[in-house]
Amino acid sequence: MSTPTASFGRDAASSIARSKNEPAWLVAWRENAGELASRLELPKPEKTPIQRWPLDLYGTDRPGAKIDSASQLPEALTKLLPAEAGGALIVQHNSSVVYTHLSDELKAKGVVLASLEEAARSHEELVRKHLMTAYAPDEHKLAALHAALWNGGVFLYVPRGVEIEEPVQALLFADDAEATFVPHVLIVAEANSRVTVVENASTAVGDAALVLNGAVEVFAKAGSQVRYAAVHSLEKGAVDVSYRRAVLEQDARIEWIVGELQDGNILSDTKTILKGNGSTSDAKIITVGTGKQRMSLTTGAVHFGLSTESDMITRAVMKEEGTAVINGVTKIEKGATRANGQQTEKVLMLSPKARGDANPILLIDEDDVKAGHAASVGQVNAEQVHYLMSRGISKTEAERLIIYGFLDPVVSEIPLESVREQLQRILERKLG
Amino acid sequence: MSNLFEIKGLKSEIEGKEILKGFDLTIKAGEVHAIMGPNGTGKSTLASSIMGHPKYEVTDGQVLLNGEDVLEMGVDERALAGLFLAMQYPSEITGVTNADFLRSAINARRGEGNEISLIKFVRQMEAKMKELEMNPEFMHRYLNEGFSGGEKKRNEILQMMLLEPKLVILDEIDSGLDIDALKIVAAGVNAMRSEERSFLIITHYQRLLNYIKPDHVHVMMQGRIVKSGGPELAERLEAEGYEWVKEELGIVDETVGQA
Numbered sequence: 235m236s237t238p239t240a241s242f243g244r245d246a247a248s249s250i251a252r253s254k255n256e257p258a259w260l261v262a263w264r265e266n267a268g269e270l271a272s273r274l275e276l277p278k279p280e281k282t283p284i285q286r287w288p289l290d291l292y293g294t295d296r297p298g299a300k301i302d303s304a305s306q307l308p309e310a311l312t313k314l315l316p317a318e319a320g321g322a323l324i325v326q327h328n329s330s331v332v333y334t335h336l337s338d339e340l341k342a343k344g345v346v347l348a349s350l351e352e353a354a355r356s357h358e359e360l361v362r363k364h365l366m367t368a369y370a371p372d373e374h375k376l377a378a379l380h381a382a383l384w385n386g387g388v389f390l391y392v393p394r395g396v397e398i399e400e401p402v403q404a405l406l407f408a409d410d411a412e413a414t415f416v417p418h419v420l421i422v423a424e425a426n427s428r429v430t431v432v433e434n435a436s437t438a439v440g441d442a443a444l445v446l447n448g449a450v451e452v453f454a455k456a457g458s459q460v461r462y463a464a465v466h467s468l469e470k471g472a473v474d475v476s477y478r479r480a481v482l483e484q485d486a487r488i489e490w491i492v493g494e495l496q497d498g499n500i501l502s503d504t505k506t507i508l509k510g511n512g513s514t515s516d517a518k519i520i521t522v523g524t525g526k527q528r529m530s531l532t533t534g535a536v537h538f539g540l541s542t543e544s545d546m547i548t549r550a551v552m553k554e555e556g557t558a559v560i561n562g563v564t565k566i567e568k569g570a571t572r573a574n575g576q577q578t579e580k581v582l583m584l585s586p587k588a589r590g591d592a593n594p595i596l597l598i599d600e601d602d603v604k605a606g607h608a609a610s611v612g613q614v615n616a617e618q619v620h621y622l623m624s625r626g627i628s629k630t631e632a633e634r635l636i637i638y639g640f641l642d643p644v645v646s647e648i649p650l651e652s653v654r655e656q657l658q659r660i661l662e663r664k665l666g
Numbered sequence: 667m668s669n670l671f672e673i674k675g676l677k678s679e680i681e682g683k684e685i686l687k688g689f690d691l692t693i694k695a696g697e698v699h700a701i702m703g704p705n706g707t708g709k710s711t712l713a714s715s716i717m718g719h720p721k722y723e724v725t726d727g728q729v730l731l732n733g734e735d736v737l738e739m740g741v742d743e744r745a746l747a748g749l750f751l752a753m754q755y756p757s758e759i760t761g762v763t764n765a766d767f768l769r770s771a772i773n774a775r776r777g778e779g780n781e782i783s784l785i786k787f788v789r790q791m792e793a794k795m796k797e798l799e800m801n802p803e804f805m806h807r808y809l810n811e812g813f814s815g816g817e818k819k820r821n822e823i824l825q826m827m828l829l830e831p832k833l834v835i836l837d838e839i840d841s842g843l844d845i846d847a848l849k850i851v852a853a854g855v856n857a858m859r860s861e862e863r864s865f866l867i868i869t870h871y872q873r874l875l876n877y878i879k880p881d882h883v884h885v886m887m888q889g890r891i892v893k894s895g896g897p898e899l900a901e902r903l904e905a906e907g908y909e910w911v912k913e914e915l916g917i918v919d920e921t922v923g924q925a
Contacts, residue, residue, distance in 0.1 A: 620719055621753070622757075623745070624742075625745055625768075625771040626771050627771055628774065636762065639759055639762035639808070642762075642808075
């Protein structure tokens with residue numbers, strides 16, 4: 235287990251950046267973030283006392299060993315790869331990226347896929363222009379820590395008008411509990427481009443404690459379409475902090491498809507800023523709470539543009555003594571006329587000791603808009619069980635069908651079959 | 667003909683209120699019986715009690731299918747024994763496709779190791795959907811979710827056709843159906859009529875019985891059968907309503923448990 239560092243600040247951030255020979259601009263940027271980290275407070279997610287979580291396990295820089303071929307990956311990861319090698323794959327192992335593959339065809343089109351560390355040198359301008367502008371280092375202590383410590387990371391650039399058919403796959407993996415595991419995924423999709431990204435985050439550290447302090451930022455320029463699917467399956471001792479942000483220009487679209495299937499505590503926050511007129515956002519999140527897991531899952535949509543549309547759905551199955559606080563925040567700013575923001579939070583309780591809270595919040599500063607929310611917390615519907623049983627299906631099977639069905643709207647949307655199968659395996663394990 | 671289905675002295679209550687007050691009915695193999703009656707006389711309670719809906723508590727009586735008391739069985743066992751209830755308000759279940767659901771139901775009958783092959787199943791399901799003039803996309807839609815009233819009813823008949831039960835109860839299958847859909851549903855039922863299969867049709871209106879000819883018609887009031895006859899009884903009820911039955915039997919309030 236990593237030793238908690240009593241204080242983390244400007245000096246610590248500076249020395250890590252310097253030891254990795256980072257460019258001067260980034261060293262200065264890290265120092266500033268370190269300074270912020272030393273004085274900012276932790277975020278205060280609704281009804282979730284994260285100050286008791288071991289969030290001060292910063293770890294040390296433990297780069298993974300570089301590999302030449304995806305076949306050298308641990309078996310747990312090779313299982314996630316599609317049967318036929320895809321056009322784009324990047325792998326972070328502990329504190330660094332160990333493998334990047336981008337087909338010549340995509341390279342020729344100007345697509346860039348690199349570790350963020352590398353991109354900070356090779357694509358400095360693009361990185362500086364976007365990095366942590368949607369998730370700012372001064373939001374709170376965890377954001378500042380992320381800014382100071384991010385390592386490895388993914389930089390994906392899709393040029394104007396380029397459409398990538400096959401999903402770009404990112405594997406984020408830690409098997410060393412001592413490692414600083416702070417991946418940052420930065421995606422810039424230029425005008426009228428189209429891309430799907432499938433990200434997996436997992437650990438193999440047994441019961442050891444670890445913190446994943448991760449972030450995703452998507453910048454979708456005019457008319458572009460980005461689909462971002464993520465499956466997180468960290469182990470019991472690992473805390474998963476994942477902030478995801480998308481900023482949409484005119485007519486751009488983002489789809490978030492997220493499976494939060496960790497066994498440990500989760501703080502996740504997935505938010506879209508609908509800046510451009512006509513932009514649309516669709517977020518679907520599922521989770522299964524088991525053991526004594528505590529989770530705070532937030533989805534958000536902030537409407538600035540005219541005729542913008544957002545839809546957010548979170549579905550949680552809660553077992554054993556799991557506790558979930560699920561927040562949906564739809565914000566419609568003054569001037570965002572004809573915006574439409576919808577959200578749904580549903581919790582299925584499978585145990586009397588499990589807890590689930592659904593908090594829909596609508597903040598509306600414009601008159602000519604539509605907004606709606608639906609929230610429910612309940613048990614497996616007895617009427618539905620009866621209906622299935624009346625066709626000869628056993629009670630156990632009926633409940634199984636209903637519970638899996640409850641999660642299907644996300645499972646069926648996962649773009650890669652290999653990842654969909656992984657999701658099924660995790661669900662079978664967690665649902666028992 | 668043997669007695670395929672017998673209901674003897676069935677009493678049933680909901681939330682402590684007795685609705686069925688000693689219901690008797692015998693159906694021979696191959697027969698079609700219709701139960702008619704005004705609202706609130708216990709018709710749907712009868713259907714739900716036979717199928718074992720958790721809201722209804724059977725307090726007395728027997729329901730025998732081929733001599734076996736289904737009241738002793740779990741809901742799924744009743745279905746496996748050959749009972750089928752086409753429900754008035756079928757449940758909507760998100761995430762469970764019509765095809766997955768029906769395949770599970772068929773496999774529950776076939777048992778482990780003898781599951782139906784996917785190709786054979788799809789072929790069967792497609793053929794029956796065609797008979798019912800259902801859009802093939804309903805195969806992969808979530809069970810009843812977003813279905814119109816008429817589509818749900820057709821989907822109930824589809825299940826009946828694929829599960830091939832021995833005793834079919836149709837609870838208000840005609841409600842919410844336009845005349846074309848009614849004809850299709852009736853054709854589906856008629857195609858299933860056989861020497862070994864019996865039907866119990868619960869309905870408000872005679873209309874359905876123009877297309878599915880019953881052998882026997884019963885009038886239900888106050889939680890029991892008060893009058894029985896042939897198809898002509900249904901026609902008279904359609905023409906004259908229920909008032910004459912009440913007068914004939916001296917019934918003032920035909921409903922149950924309105925205390």
